[in-house]
Amino acid sequence: MLENIGLFFSYFWEIRAQVAELTLQHLWLSLAGVLLGTLTAVPLGIFISRRPKISSFVIDLAGALYTIPSLAILGFMLPFLGLGWLPTITALTIYSWLPVLRNTCTGIVNVDPAAKEAALGMGATSNQLLFRVELPMAFPVIMAGIRTVAVLTVGITTMGALVAAGGLGSLIFTGISMMDNRMILAGTIPVSALAVALDQLLGFLENKAGVWTGVRS
Amino acid sequence: MVEAIEVELQSVSKFYGEDKVVDAVSLHVNQGEIFVLIGPSGCGKTTTLKMINQLIPHTSGRILVRGKDVTELDPVELRRSIGYVIQYIGLLPHLTIRDNITFVLQLKKYNKKMQRERAMELIETVGLPVSYLDRHPRELSGGQQQRVGVARALAADPEILLMDEPFGAVDPITREQLQLELLRLQETIKKTIIFVTHDMQEAFKVGDRIGIMRGGRLVTIGTAMDIVRERDEFIRNFIGQGAIFSALDTIPAARAIIDDLPIVQEGAALDDDVLSLTGDWENIFIVDGQRRCLGYISLSEIKGQRKIDREKVTACPPPCRPGDSLKKVIEEMLWGNRAWLPVVSEEGYFLGIVSFQSCASLLVG
Numbered sequence: 022m023l024e025n026i027g028l029f030f031s032y033f034w035e036i037r038a039q040v041a042e043l044t045l046q047h048l049w050l051s052l053a054g055v056l057l058g059t060l061t062a063v064p065l066g067i068f069i070s071r072r073p074k075i076s077s078f079v080i081d082l083a084g085a086l087y088t089i090p091s092l093a094i095l096g097f098m099l100p101f102l103g104l105g106w107l108p109t110i111t112a113l114t115i116y117s118w119l120p121v122l123r124n125t126c127t128g129i130v131n132v133d134p135a136a137k138e139a140a141l142g143m144g145a146t147s148n149q150l151l152f153r154v155e156l157p158m159a160f161p162v163i164m165a166g167i168r169t170v171a172v173l174t175v176g177i178t179t180m181g182a183l184v185a186a187g188g189l190g191s192l193i194f195t196g197i198s199m200m201d202n203r204m205i206l207a208g209t210i211p212v213s214a215l216a217v218a219l220d221q222l223l224g225f226l227e228n229k230a231g232v233w234t235g236v237r238s
Numbered sequence: 239m240v241e242a243i244e245v246e247l248q249s250v251s252k253f254y255g256e257d258k259v260v261d262a263v264s265l266h267v268n269q270g271e272i273f274v275l276i277g278p279s280g281c282g283k284t285t286t287l288k289m290i291n292q293l294i295p296h297t298s299g300r301i302l303v304r305g306k307d308v309t310e311l312d313p314v315e316l317r318r319s320i321g322y323v324i325q326y327i328g329l330l331p332h333l334t335i336r337d338n339i340t341f342v343l344q345l346k347k348y349n350k351k352m353q354r355e356r357a358m359e360l361i362e363t364v365g366l367p368v369s370y371l372d373r374h375p376r377e378l379s380g381g382q383q384q385r386v387g388v389a390r391a392l393a394a395d396p397e398i399l400l401m402d403e404p405f406g407a408v409d410p411i412t413r414e415q416l417q418l419e420l421l422r423l424q425e426t427i428k429k430t431i432i433f434v435t436h437d438m439q440e441a442f443k444v445g446d447r448i449g450i451m452r453g454g455r456l457v458t459i460g461t462a463m464d465i466v467r468e469r470d471e472f473i474r475n476f477i478g479q480g481a482i483f484s485a486l487d488t489i490p491a492a493r494a495i496i497d498d499l500p501i502v503q504e505g506a507a508l509d510d511d512v513l514s515l516t517g518d519w520e521n522i523f524i525v526d527g528q529r530r531c532l533g534y535i536s537l538s539e540i541k542g543q544r545k546i547d548r549e550k551v552t553a554c555p556p557p558c559r560p561g562d563s564l565k566k567v568i569e570e571m572l573w574g575n576r577a578w579l580p581v582v583s584e585e586g587y588f589l590g591i592v593s594f595q596s597c598a599s600l601l602v603g
Contacts, residue, residue, distance in 0.1 A: 136331070140328075142322035144316075145345055157330075
């Protein structure tokens with residue numbers, strides 16, 4: 022057992038340059054997916070939070086997309102977007118939608134009605150209500166959605182290797198086809214580490230922003 | 239004296255579909271008065287209040303604020319010119335107390351220096367320490383939070399304040415304290431306040447005039463005394479039992495004075511005019527040259543004599559002032575086991591007496 026661990030580490034050390042390169046590649050694919058997903062889903066979430074009649078429909082739609090297996094999405098996009106980073110990032114964006122959309126919408130809808138009524142009663146415009154009351158108060162819930170997405174995305178990015186987008190998935194899938202456990206582990210461990218690191222980073226940023234907006238003291 | 243009307247509702251109604259929530263309500267609120275809207279839940283009092291700052295638009299009728307029809311005003315500007323205090327307080331939890339108090343000023347984009355000064359001023363107005371400005375709402379008790387809610391409503395120095403069950407969410411002791419503080423504050427700020435509550439005691443305590451609502455209609459409007467004299471069964475039931483003591487708390491003894499009493503000056507002889515005033519009253523009061531009450535003597539002691547025997551004059555019970563509340567006077571009578579108390583002015587003049595009987599007949603009307 023100990024011998025095996027030793028063997029793994031010496032192998033890992035041998036291919037460290039490759040692992041580092043793939044990790045960076047993996048990271049930027051994931052970040053791009055999370056960022057694009059957030060930038061599209063937060064405004065959409067705000068939009069549907071104002072329209073209760075369509076909000077559940079839109080969230081169900083995002084939910085339906087969420088349930089499609091990642092392999093199927095990548096395969097489906099192949100004729101349109103081809104191979105490489107483009108279909109991968111597109112797929113990651115689609116997977117980001119549900120958690121961010123739902124948390125943004127429910128976060129805003131569940132803001133204490135007394136706070137909203139007080140703000141409106143004091144003469145806040147709808148923009149002032151959104152930026153001074155609703156978004157700051159929903160911020161922790163929206164951040165929770167984004168953090169969920171970040172962890173999830175780092176995992177799904179692995180599939181990008183199947184459409185030649187690179188990333189740590191390359192090591193894992195090559196390892197599987199060569200039945201080389203060392204190689205699978207050399208891809209898997211950095212994926213997990215990346216997911217945990219990204220979650221922690223976002224948590225740290227959330228706290229900083231929370232102090233700044235006054236949500237946390 | 240003609241009082242300026244700050245807020246006027248002319249046959250205002252609110253429909254939700256077929257449902258008449260507010261039905262042809264007409265009222266006016268004078269400058270500097272506290273007008274209380276009261277009624278059982280679902281009577282439309284809160285809806286009426288929210289139509290004034292157009293948080294709820296009315297279906298028909300006219301609402302005038304400082305003489306202007308609210309539908310012709312920009313709703314945002316209208317609301318910024320009216321202070322608003324709500325039951326659930328609604329402080330913004332992510333902002334400090336300072337930023338909560340100056341929220342309207344931020345919306346109006348006042349400069350920071352002015353905002354800071356105003357926050358300092360207001361936190362003292364509502365009786366909280368300046369150090370609280372840097373705290374967050376969750377660090378304050380319910381009563382303290384509502385004080386901040388009142389300070390926030392006063393930030394832009396509005397002429398009109400709307401208060402929607404402002405003390406409904408705090409414990410009874412704090413509520414009473416806040417009511418007294420509001421009255422004390424009102425002495426100096428002299429705002430026009432429209433105050434919604436379902437607590438009759440609170441209405442009697444804070445209201446200059448009270449409007450009772452039922453099923454969307456305004457049933458009656460009047461002072462505490464007008465209200466307790468109402469014969470209507472719904473109103474009687476609604477006032478309930480203990481509330482009459484709160485009404486008595488707002489009525490001054492001056493209203494229940496009996497002043498057509500047989501009074502003679504010390505040393506003077508009793509004449510028929512004085513004796514004719516006795517009626518069922520069997521005491522004659524003796525005053526000195528400055529109209530200070532020296533005491534009284536009962537008719538049975540006089541026994542037809544024209545001269546009053548100083549020996550037989552009884553000293554009066556401890557007097558009350560015309561400004562004392564009837565509640566206080568009645569309490570004094572109960573504690574002292576007296577049927578009546580003399581009323582004496584600040585200068586010491588004997589004005590008459592207040593008795594259980596005169597209090598009762600005042601309320602019967």
